[in-house]
Amino acid sequence: MVKAVCVNGLKRPAEGAGGRQAARKRRRAAGGGREPGPEEKSSCLSAALFGEDCEISRDQLYELLKFAALGKCHSAAQPSWCRIYRQSHLAGVVVIVLPEMSQLHFYQFYLQFRHLRKVFRHRFTLTPSANFLASLYGEGANPKPQNTAQGLTSTSSKSSDLKCDPIFQKYGGKKRGLTSYILTSEELNKYDYPIKGSTRWKGYVCTGCDKQRTDSSPLFGLDCEMCLTAKGNEVTYVSLVDARGQCLLNELVKPQSEVVNYRTSFSGITEEMLLPVKTSLSDIQTRLKKILPRDAVLVGHSLNNDLQALEVAELNLEMLLKAENLAEVSKKKDALQPQGCRVQQQLNEPPRLSKPCFLLSASFLECLQVTGQNPLLLGRQELDSSGLCQSNLSTSNKQILQKALEDVPLSTFSIIQFSLGPENISSRLLAELCEKVGSKLTDMLTIYAGPFEENFRLKSVKKKFGKCGPIQCLTVVTETYQPYVCIQYEVLEAAQLAVESLNGAEVAGSCIKVQRPVTAAMLDCDVLIKELELDVENEGVIYVAGLKQSVTEKDLQEEFSQLKDLEMLFLPKDLQSAKHRNCCFLKFQKSQSAVDALEVINGWTLKGSKLRSRNALASGHLWRWIRQMNHSNGKQRGNIFYKKMQQLPDSEQDLKKKVKKLDNHIQKLYRSLQNNTLCVVLFPGVNSTYGSQSGLGLMGIKGDRGRSAC
Template identity: 40%
Template structure:
């Protein structure tokens, strides 16, 4: 289960690939390719096994002579990130250790198709009708909808405004976009030219919400501690610089060090903190924290929370760089903050790194390359001094410095010191983890590479997007969009195609999502019985747990004799229970195991069959019934007799525990997979069947069974409008567009979800035209 060494020996670096990877912060890829998902790999130099931490995704894009994609990742208990692949260019630059591109000269172009009215649940609501999409695209991934415009998020234009000028639609179809105009400096645009007191630069409630700051009433902050600094701040309120360092535990990022400096630059708190959970990665490269440093530390999170409350006066203003992460690590809520990553505003909502700002504004070097990790006292002081400098000199002085020019000049250098070598990162910690976001935006790189995006849609991208970077091809209908896209994509290196279907699918969005979640919950539910009165539920659970992870188990009281309702966390668990336990004797009773049948699940057999034949699943099998934790060593010991096996995927436990007792095995061929199922079933002990759950579905299914209680009936009385023909037409259009692509063209189809509701996940499909 290691990567072929010949394919990892050379890494082609691509700035546009890196930028698009960094820009789209969405749900993590959890799908595989050739080769695909792995629970680990080996460091090529040290030959040391590499386990993937829970809080990151590892993606490898390999473009061979046949052009192929490699993806490598794990599930996460934290908010996940999607990686979408961008375009190539001739120049080379450093990229993320988890994203490499090989033999890029064979990639002909990139096409991104956006379906803004559709979300992930639509794909599974109309699963049987998306015949072409399921057949053509092997790789699928969940994604979270952006806060604003999806095209803006795709390109890093957080504030992009998109209109549909209906009265100008016909006469603008072939017109060139307007020439770019000089836009005001983003700092002056935000704050004006006059100097202000510090209260002018405090984040508003809306800014805190948009930038994921914890606040009273926000989700997942029930256990957060308030600093009790509730007094209204004034321009003379004291400033305090704050910075935290985190490590990676089995529960995600946790605090390991916190530093606080006062307005005079004196450090008033610098504490090491022992996380409550087992540490997977100290992240020494960035945190400076080592195992030895924390060995005798007794200080816990609650201790530093109490100390912060005592040190901060009622009108304290906290200053930090991307301070939302520090407050999340501290699990504290503070109402008055200045965030220097937002204070020094850039175009399109982009952010400067603290190291860059300290160098250009303060003429101070921090986060030196020869230092072991960041110094939180140094970083907290730098953020504090930056805020003080901004307040003292005012926005006009900052704008006159022309930070963007310095930034572009710095990024034109051939080698950049803030891009560490990925191999050394693996050697140092033995774990892969994401690097901080930095570098040029996608549009910056586009301009440097003299590339243009062809944008085919019924919408027009307005200024401030320069016309030299976009070719707006306006259309009046989806049919015209398809026709124009088919003609443009062969000659365009990067094309964005945006179809629209009015508001057919955006109505009752949440209700439709719940109904699809209900359907899959019902497909994962079985009923077993009859049992004798006083049946031992522990014994029943032991038998049924051999088929897969059980989400809930309860007694049905409406029947004469006791029946048990078992809801699994994966589709395969319910299927195996019906196949293998029906007619078995449990606790002295011969029982029948049957599915939960409702009007939504009448076609479950057809859905199961199609899911088994999905390109991602057809070489994959599901195995359950393990009695020990599924470590990589244990799996290799148990499964090393399968010579045709390519990779193993071990999901996270749906209840947040570290260990699971099931996994997925990918083989080189369907025949090898089928043979493995037969061998496992023949030898007994373990349960196995062909996989039906695509790896990106696990997190969504876990959420589905959590939000739909057992026996809950979804509202069936409201008649649903039939959109089947619209879906079939869309599927045909996607097939026609795909067929028009040149060979070795990367195509990404995005169902971004409803932008107004962040709770509804989207879906991405990715493939390379062969």
């Protein structure tokens, strides 16, 4: 299995003044906004996406969005595949979806997507799905747009799951004020909540929350973990957050009596964790009284048990907020914990032995609403049918953009859907795009070398050109006066390295020319190569060729560990034989370190083989995609459908203009965002009768100054 290997313990030199100035210019050009001052704390994103580790599942994407929107205070764990630093400082989350588009579209119109490819620091591959939005949000979303005489209109019908939901059966689907959910005195008695003045709760501390509750009363999420002691259930952990998700209390508590059972499998609390703890229950009670205002409303799951353990009374301020009823619904959901869903499930919980819980769509959106974060959904399709979210329908990308510019600043979580229109994303167009991209990719991987003498040795040519990188096939061209050799590589860097280093060289006794095929599609090849080199994903990444088969991954780590600022190493391997492909990629933390490494590595000898290197052209996700496309090109070209393809209604030039305009829309929206906004652009991928195409994700935090800021 191919892996990207981190190289640790390397010294990171200070960046020069010139490098800092250049970085500032790039950020201003990309973001269009102000740059955070030195005293301003900002969020930043670190994603170890390199080599073949760039494929991200729908669950992992959902994991990222959930943590970015809700944070640790809502049981959302840091994503397993990347890390958001200072999530609480995020100004918002914006997801831009381009339906029915894939990696194929992005690289076919690579030059037109100028803004997308220059701004977003991280890219990843997505596997296509039949219903992207449903898979992204879980089972709660069921988009069903309808056509009418006036165009597309939204429907407010509930899904079958929601119709059976006891919450909707009791409260209905319309929005209600906060006071509608607060427990009555009868319900407090029924569920054994501690009440002031009752002899049963004698000795309990009163909160002092005696003010009348209104629909604007402040919400606070409370959660406790208990262990079993000689006294009974005693608190070992307390967490309190406000409606914005800000953590107000996050403390381990020392039990008064001897612990009989820590209940680690449920609470995550261990004996070692409590050894240094000195905070007592009375300390927690005092802090709660100071924090909670007189009209506070608590939200949680099984609050009666938590407050009994806290020995806190006067519970007319409590509300279940669907906790008891959601427990019934959640039993049907494998993704939820057995106790059921609550608004903040295990708030700010300590590490657990069990797998992290991922809330499904409805729970995710409910959490956003309860904490005051109203999700914004804009697009040509109805994105949500649950009635829980603000859903808007527009008929053009321009209308969507105008609405987004108005409403996105008012929402902390937004999904904006732009589309090229059904006439431009049909299966027929997909087939033609696949053919064009495959043909151009093959031409970019192919070079012609010659002329050679009649009796030249093909083995000598293969050995010479093989030092530039892995060769897929090599054939002799005999239609010319003197023989030429057609060489098709597996990676773009190898073909470009051969053109740059072997043109005019003496090979097999002949002074040869090296060039790419001359076709209409290749006229902009030099421009494309230059743009790929400058791609933000390729900053600090270099390609190294000329490795002997006897060289191991360990050898490379030891050999290159002396290079300054080396972060990761990627050694591509054949999936069947598991042998490496005689080349590798090195990723550096700073661009200048990569430039310095190029000078050192060129001419470097490793186990008797002279190494060659150049700047990377294909990032990790693209390297994998190129291999897949290259492997399937032969089958696609043999299909009679391609040979009989008729001209599409819109010319390719018109389609390029539409893509360019789409890129401009995204640029305008991005520039309007506040700094510290996480922005994710998704090409969901395509499943059609002509095959499936992988999706593509681009992400970044506006104003993120890169790894050094983390």
